[in-house]
Amino acid sequence: MSTTVAIVTGKLGKLPVRTDVRTLSIGRYVDRAKLPPPPSTLDLTSHVAEWPMYANDQRGDCTTAAAGHMIEAWTAEARGAAVEVTEAAVLRAFDRVKVVDSATGEEGAYELDVLRFWRDSGIGRHRIGAYARVSVHDHRLVQATAWLFGGLYIGLALPVTAQRQPTWTWTGTLSGDAKPGSWGGHAVDVVRFDAAGLTVVTWGRLQRMTWSFWDRYCEEAYCILSEDFLEHGLAPNGFDLEALRADLALVTA
Numbered sequence: 001m002s003t004t005v006a007i008v009t010g011k012l013g014k015l016p017v018r019t020d021v022r023t024l025s026i027g028r029y030v031d032r033a034k035l036p037p038p039p040s041t042l043d044l045t046s047h048v049a050e051w052p053m054y055a056n057d058q059r060g061d062c063t064t065a066a067a068g069h070m071i072e073a074w075t076a077e078a079r080g081a082a083v084e085v086t087e088a089a090v091l092r093a094f095d096r097v098k099v100v101d102s103a104t105g106e107e108g109a110y111e112l113d114v115l116r117f118w119r120d121s122g123i124g125r126h127r128i129g130a131y132a133r134v135s136v137h138d139h140r141l142v143q144a145t146a147w148l149f150g151g152l153y154i155g156l157a158l159p160v161t162a163q164r165q166p167t168w169t170w171t172g173t174l175s176g177d178a179k180p181g182s183w184g185g186h187a188v189d190v191v192r193f194d195a196a197g198l199t200v201v202t203w204g205r206l207q208r209m210t211w212s213f214w215d216r217y218c219e220e221a222y223c224i225l226s227e228d229f230l231e232h233g234l235a236p237n238g239f240d241l242e243a244l245r246a247d248l249a250l251v252t253a
Contacts, residue, residue: 009163010203011052011151013060013108014155015099016186017220020112024247026132026145026223032148034238038143044151044191045206052137053204054090061094062202063114063187065121065151069201070224071126072190074150084187085124093123110156111187112244129227130248136218139211143193145223148239152190154200155220157181162217167197168172170216179218 051072054065068085076082097113100106115131117123134145134152146152160177162168171178188207192199197210230245 010057010250011060011062012184013056013062013106013185014156015108015110017155018110018112023112023130024130024244025212026134027138027141028247029132029240029244030141030144031238031240032140034143034229036238038147041194042143042147042192043075044073046081048072048082051201051204052084052087054087055104056203059091059094061091061098061109063111064090064094064097066189067093067114067123067200069116069191070153071124071187072150073191074226077150079221085126085136089124093117093121096121097208106117111153111222113155114187115222115224127227128224129230130225130244131222132225132244134221134223136214136221142221144188144189146193149223149225151224152222153222154188154190154218156188156217157219158183158186158217165237166208168207168213168217169212170212174216180219222245232250 017151035074051069053067054061054068057064068090071085072082093114094107095110096115097109098107099109115128117132118126119128121127131153135141136154142152157180159179160182161171162183174180176182186202188200188202190198190200193208195206198214199206200207201207225244230241230248
């Protein structure tokens with residue numbers, strides 16, 4: 001007797017990594033010798049009752065859906081109860097940043113475009129202060145920034161193999177159905193990590209992945225800095241907040 005695991009999937013919609021020389025890199029502001037070690041585990045989900053689909057089963061709005069999920073996780077941690085951005089607000093933001101393929105009609109967006117819109121205009125009346133790129137190859141920095149800033153906004157080049165996996169895992173090859181991006185690009189947010197892997201929010205649910213999967217399929221990651229942190233935040237030892245503020249003034253002028 002065989003059993004089949006039903007994997008719920010939705011639309012994708014993250015376009016390839018876009019490079020902008022003005023994008024700050026968080027590693028520039030971190031002294032690893034002084035930065036406190038991140039905890040061995042992080043869980044930002046305990047106060048969230050549900051994660052909306054945000055129409056990502058019908059439209060390629062994963063980039064703005066991930067922003068909505070981040071807002072939910074942040075407000076849940078700060079207030080003990082999540083503030084759920086409306087689907088209409090998520091879709092309005094997507095309509096402002098989306099790119100439509102003239103040949104196929106498929107919709108998608110660049111993560112950097114979403115981050116800029118989120119900073120300048122807000123999503124569901126929630127604006128961010130700034131964002132900075134995090135090296136996906138530095139696990140300690142990934143964990144530290146997810147801990148310090150309440151998760152990460154990331155982009156995956158998903159393989160077709162992920163369609164059949166309850167936990168996204170590298171299969172040992174990068175060819176055929178395991179080729180990065182063979183399924184497509186997808187934006188999600190990190191809400192948990194431990195020694196074995198990370199958990200992200202996607203398609204209205206939590207999705208587990210191993211670190212080996214992350215290493216091969218995560219192609220961009222950003223930490224989000226709130227306006228309050230930039231203006232009044234107490235930076236941990238080893239984090240140069242003053243230098244970050246100065247550089248932000250230059251790139252956003």
